[in-house]
Amino acid sequence: MGFALFATQQHALAAKDALQDMVFDAESKSVLHTEMAKKNLFVKRGIVADSNTYDQSKRMRTGGDYTHTAYSTSPFHPPPPAVWGPHGYMAPPPPPYDPYAGYPVPTVPMPAPAPVPAPSSYVPVQNTKDNPPCNTLFIGNLGENINEEELRGLFGAQPGFKQMKVLRQERHTVCFIEFEDVNSATNVHRSLQGAVIPSSGSVGMRIQYSKNPFGKRKDAIHPAAAPNVNGGPPPMTYQ
DNA sequence: AGCACA
Numbered sequence: 371m372g373f374a375l376f377a378t379q380q381h382a383l384a385a386k387d388a389l390q391d392m393v394f395d396a397e398s399k400s401v402l403h404t405e406m407a408k409k410n411l412f413v414k415r416g417i418v419a420d421s422n423t424y425d426q427s428k429r430m431r432t433g434g435d436y437t438h439t440a441y442s443t444s445p446f447h448p449p450p451p452a453v454w455g456p457h458g459y460m461a462p463p464p465p466p467y468d469p470y471a472g473y474p475v476p477t478v479p480m481p482a483p484a485p486v487p488a489p490s491s492y493v494p495v496q497n498t499k500d501n502p503p504c505n506t507l508f509i510g511n512l513g514e515n516i517n518e519e520e521l522r523g524l525f526g527a528q529p530g531f532k533q534m535k536v537l538r539q540e541r542h543t544v545c546f547i548e549f550e551d552v553n554s555a556t557n558v559h560r561s562l563q564g565a566v567i568p569s570s571g572s573v574g575m576r577i578q579y580s581k582n583p584f585g586k587r588k589d590a591i592h593p594a595a596a597p598n599v600n601g602g603p604p605p606m607t608y609q
Numbered sequence: 610a611g612c613a614c615a
Contacts, residue, residue, distance in 0.1 A: 512611095537611090543611085576611095578610095580612060582612065587614095
Protein backbone atom coordinates (compact mmCIF):
# COMPACT_ATOMS: atom_id res chain seq x y z
CA MET A 371 0.00 0.00 0.00
CA GLY A 372 1.14 3.50 -0.64
CA PHE A 373 0.11 7.10 -0.84
CA ALA A 374 0.63 9.71 -3.51
CA LEU A 375 0.28 13.43 -3.12
CA PHE A 376 -1.21 15.52 -5.91
CA ALA A 377 -1.35 19.20 -6.55
CA THR A 378 -5.10 19.45 -6.39
CA GLN A 379 -8.01 17.26 -5.52
CA GLN A 380 -8.99 17.30 -9.18
CA HIS A 381 -5.66 15.85 -10.17
CA ALA A 382 -5.88 13.22 -7.50
CA LEU A 383 -9.36 12.22 -8.65
CA ALA A 384 -8.22 12.04 -12.24
CA ALA A 385 -5.24 9.87 -11.31
CA LYS A 386 -7.42 7.65 -9.17
CA ASP A 387 -9.81 7.00 -12.05
CA ALA A 388 -7.01 6.50 -14.53
CA LEU A 389 -5.15 3.99 -12.36
CA GLN A 390 -8.17 2.18 -11.00
CA ASP A 391 -8.09 -1.52 -11.87
CA MET A 392 -4.91 -1.13 -13.83
CA VAL A 393 -3.14 -4.45 -14.29
CA PHE A 394 0.29 -3.87 -12.83
CA ASP A 395 1.49 -7.45 -12.92
CA ALA A 396 0.52 -9.35 -16.01
CA GLU A 397 1.76 -12.68 -14.65
CA SER A 398 -0.32 -12.70 -11.50
CA LYS A 399 -2.99 -10.52 -13.10
CA SER A 400 -2.76 -8.25 -10.07
CA VAL A 401 -4.92 -5.20 -10.35
CA LEU A 402 -4.37 -1.81 -8.82
CA HIS A 403 -6.98 -0.46 -6.46
CA THR A 404 -7.04 3.26 -5.81
CA GLU A 405 -9.06 5.38 -3.46
CA MET A 406 -8.83 8.78 -1.92
CA ALA A 407 -6.88 8.84 1.34
CA LYS A 408 -8.62 10.00 4.48
CA LYS A 409 -5.98 12.57 5.23
CA ASN A 410 -3.62 14.63 3.20
CA LEU A 411 -0.12 13.26 2.91
CA PHE A 412 2.36 15.19 4.99
CA VAL A 413 5.60 15.80 3.13
CA LYS A 414 8.58 17.49 4.67
CA ARG A 415 9.59 20.75 3.14
CA GLY A 416 12.67 20.37 1.05
CA ILE A 417 12.04 16.80 -0.02
CA VAL A 418 9.27 17.89 -2.35
CA ALA A 419 10.39 21.29 -3.39
CA ASP A 420 8.05 21.61 -6.32
CA SER A 421 5.56 19.61 -8.29
CA ASN A 422 7.99 16.93 -9.45
CA THR A 423 6.91 14.13 -7.17
CA TYR A 424 3.25 14.01 -7.88
CA ASP A 425 3.73 14.71 -11.53
CA GLN A 426 6.18 11.85 -11.79
CA SER A 427 3.99 9.35 -10.06
CA LYS A 428 1.25 10.12 -12.49
CA ARG A 429 3.43 10.10 -15.54
CA MET A 430 5.01 6.87 -14.65
CA ARG A 431 2.76 4.16 -15.99
CA THR A 432 -0.55 5.60 -17.09
CA GLY A 433 0.44 6.83 -20.48
CA GLY A 434 -1.96 9.67 -19.90
CA ASP A 435 -0.73 13.13 -19.23
CA TYR A 436 -2.28 15.08 -16.43
CA THR A 437 0.51 17.52 -16.10
CA HIS A 438 -0.46 20.09 -18.62
CA THR A 439 -1.84 22.44 -16.04
CA ALA A 440 0.20 21.68 -12.97
CA TYR A 441 3.65 20.87 -14.20
CA SER A 442 5.99 23.72 -14.87
CA THR A 443 9.35 22.81 -16.26
CA SER A 444 12.10 23.24 -13.76
CA PRO A 445 14.77 25.66 -14.81
CA PHE A 446 17.41 23.72 -12.94
CA HIS A 447 17.48 20.04 -13.81
CA PRO A 448 15.22 17.37 -15.18
CA PRO A 449 12.81 15.88 -12.68
CA PRO A 450 14.25 13.06 -10.60
CA PRO A 451 13.08 9.52 -11.18
CA ALA A 452 9.79 8.69 -9.62
CA VAL A 453 9.92 7.26 -6.14
CA TRP A 454 7.58 4.38 -5.48
CA GLY A 455 9.20 3.66 -2.18
CA PRO A 456 6.28 3.58 0.22
CA HIS A 457 4.13 1.91 -2.36
CA GLY A 458 3.23 -1.72 -1.95
CA TYR A 459 4.13 -2.48 -5.49
CA MET A 460 7.84 -2.27 -6.02
CA ALA A 461 8.46 -1.98 -9.70
CA PRO A 462 11.41 -4.12 -10.74
CA PRO A 463 14.32 -1.82 -11.48
CA PRO A 464 14.93 -1.32 -15.15
CA PRO A 465 17.83 -3.38 -16.41
CA PRO A 466 21.00 -1.38 -16.71
CA TYR A 467 21.60 -0.08 -20.16
CA ASP A 468 23.67 -2.49 -22.12
CA PRO A 469 25.10 -1.00 -25.29
CA TYR A 470 25.92 -4.49 -26.53
CA ALA A 471 22.48 -5.93 -25.94
CA GLY A 472 21.51 -8.07 -28.87
CA TYR A 473 24.96 -8.01 -30.35
CA PRO A 474 27.36 -10.90 -30.17
CA VAL A 475 30.11 -9.69 -27.93
CA PRO A 476 33.44 -11.27 -28.66
CA THR A 477 35.01 -12.89 -25.68
CA VAL A 478 37.43 -10.51 -24.09
CA PRO A 479 40.77 -12.24 -23.75
CA MET A 480 41.51 -12.59 -20.09
CA PRO A 481 45.06 -11.80 -19.02
CA ALA A 482 45.17 -14.63 -16.47
CA PRO A 483 42.08 -16.82 -16.32
CA ALA A 484 42.55 -18.22 -12.85
CA PRO A 485 45.71 -17.14 -11.13
CA VAL A 486 46.81 -20.27 -9.36
CA PRO A 487 48.21 -19.31 -5.99
CA ALA A 488 51.77 -20.42 -6.10
CA PRO A 489 53.75 -21.40 -3.06
CA SER A 490 56.03 -18.65 -1.91
CA SER A 491 58.92 -21.07 -1.89
CA TYR A 492 59.94 -24.68 -1.61
CA VAL A 493 61.90 -26.37 1.11
CA PRO A 494 63.24 -29.87 0.85
CA VAL A 495 61.28 -32.27 2.98
CA GLN A 496 61.94 -35.77 4.11
CA ASN A 497 59.34 -38.13 2.76
CA THR A 498 60.04 -41.66 3.76
CA LYS A 499 57.39 -44.25 4.32
CA ASP A 500 54.99 -43.09 1.66
CA ASN A 501 51.98 -45.16 0.69
CA PRO A 502 50.99 -46.58 -2.66
CA PRO A 503 49.63 -43.95 -5.06
CA CYS A 504 45.92 -43.23 -4.72
CA ASN A 505 43.55 -40.36 -5.38
CA THR A 506 43.89 -38.90 -1.89
CA LEU A 507 46.88 -37.02 -0.55
CA PHE A 508 47.89 -36.71 3.06
CA ILE A 509 49.50 -33.38 3.86
CA GLY A 510 51.69 -33.09 6.90
CA ASN A 511 54.43 -30.87 8.26
CA LEU A 512 52.23 -27.83 7.87
CA GLY A 513 53.57 -25.73 10.70
CA GLU A 514 51.98 -24.35 13.82
CA ASN A 515 49.76 -21.60 12.49
CA ILE A 516 48.65 -23.10 9.26
CA ASN A 517 45.73 -21.26 7.69
CA GLU A 518 43.01 -23.40 6.20
CA GLU A 519 42.03 -20.78 3.62
CA GLU A 520 45.53 -20.70 2.27
CA LEU A 521 45.53 -24.46 1.98
CA ARG A 522 42.20 -24.38 0.19
CA GLY A 523 43.40 -21.65 -2.12
CA LEU A 524 46.45 -23.65 -3.04
CA PHE A 525 44.97 -27.12 -3.39
CA GLY A 526 41.53 -26.08 -4.58
CA ALA A 527 43.12 -24.62 -7.69
CA GLN A 528 44.94 -27.79 -8.60
CA PRO A 529 43.58 -29.74 -11.55
CA GLY A 530 41.38 -32.61 -10.53
CA PHE A 531 40.76 -31.27 -7.03
CA LYS A 532 37.62 -32.69 -5.46
CA GLN A 533 37.61 -31.96 -1.75
CA MET A 534 39.78 -31.15 1.20
CA LYS A 535 39.49 -32.02 4.86
CA VAL A 536 41.59 -30.45 7.56
CA LEU A 537 42.28 -32.47 10.66
CA ARG A 538 43.38 -30.42 13.65
CA GLN A 539 45.20 -32.42 16.23
CA GLU A 540 46.97 -31.48 19.41
CA ARG A 541 50.43 -31.54 18.03
CA HIS A 542 49.99 -31.44 14.30
CA THR A 543 47.49 -30.23 11.81
CA VAL A 544 47.24 -32.42 8.77
CA CYS A 545 44.89 -32.40 5.86
CA PHE A 546 43.53 -34.70 3.19
CA ILE A 547 42.96 -33.80 -0.42
CA GLU A 548 40.88 -35.91 -2.73
CA PHE A 549 41.38 -35.71 -6.47
CA GLU A 550 39.42 -36.95 -9.42
CA ASP A 551 41.97 -39.60 -10.15
CA VAL A 552 45.33 -40.93 -9.11
CA ASN A 553 47.02 -39.05 -11.90
CA SER A 554 45.91 -35.65 -10.61
CA ALA A 555 46.99 -36.61 -7.13
CA THR A 556 50.36 -37.75 -8.40
CA ASN A 557 50.97 -34.46 -10.18
CA VAL A 558 50.30 -32.49 -7.01
CA HIS A 559 52.29 -34.98 -4.96
CA ARG A 560 55.26 -34.05 -7.09
CA SER A 561 54.65 -30.39 -7.89
CA LEU A 562 53.85 -29.18 -4.39
CA GLN A 563 56.18 -31.37 -2.40
CA GLY A 564 57.96 -29.15 0.10
CA ALA A 565 55.84 -26.12 -0.81
CA VAL A 566 55.84 -23.24 1.66
CA ILE A 567 52.80 -21.00 2.02
CA PRO A 568 52.72 -17.86 4.17
CA SER A 569 50.94 -19.29 7.18
CA SER A 570 53.10 -22.38 7.29
CA GLY A 571 56.06 -20.32 8.34
CA SER A 572 59.28 -21.58 6.86
CA VAL A 573 58.53 -25.27 6.79
CA GLY A 574 57.72 -27.12 3.63
CA MET A 575 54.68 -29.32 3.55
CA ARG A 576 55.13 -33.04 3.27
CA ILE A 577 52.85 -34.71 0.77
CA GLN A 578 52.15 -38.40 0.95
CA TYR A 579 49.50 -40.65 -0.45
CA SER A 580 46.82 -41.32 2.08
CA LYS A 581 46.63 -44.63 3.82
CA ASN A 582 42.90 -44.60 3.37
CA PRO A 583 41.68 -42.90 0.21
CA PHE A 584 38.45 -40.99 0.30
CA GLY A 585 35.44 -43.19 -0.09
CA LYS A 586 37.29 -46.44 0.42
CA ARG A 587 36.73 -48.16 3.70
CA LYS A 588 39.75 -49.63 5.28
CA ASP A 589 37.98 -52.87 6.04
CA ALA A 590 36.32 -53.27 2.68
CA ILE A 591 36.15 -56.94 1.81
CA HIS A 592 36.88 -57.95 -1.73
CA PRO A 593 34.62 -60.84 -2.66
CA ALA A 594 37.41 -62.59 -4.49
CA ALA A 595 39.75 -62.21 -1.56
CA ALA A 596 37.19 -63.23 1.02
CA PRO A 597 38.01 -66.54 2.62
CA ASN A 598 35.58 -69.34 3.15
CA VAL A 599 33.77 -69.06 -0.12
CA ASN A 600 32.68 -72.63 0.37
CA GLY A 601 32.92 -74.75 3.41
CA GLY A 602 34.85 -73.87 6.52
CA PRO A 603 33.39 -72.04 9.50
CA PRO A 604 30.49 -69.68 8.78
CA PRO A 605 31.52 -66.09 8.08
CA MET A 606 31.28 -63.49 10.81
CA THR A 607 27.99 -61.64 10.72
CA TYR A 608 27.44 -58.09 11.95
CA GLN A 609 24.17 -56.94 13.41
C1' DA B 610 56.70 -38.62 10.98
C1' DG B 611 50.98 -36.63 12.67
C1' DC B 612 45.76 -40.67 8.31
C1' DA B 613 39.50 -38.71 8.74
C1' DC B 614 35.44 -39.45 6.33
C1' DA B 615 32.28 -42.78 4.14
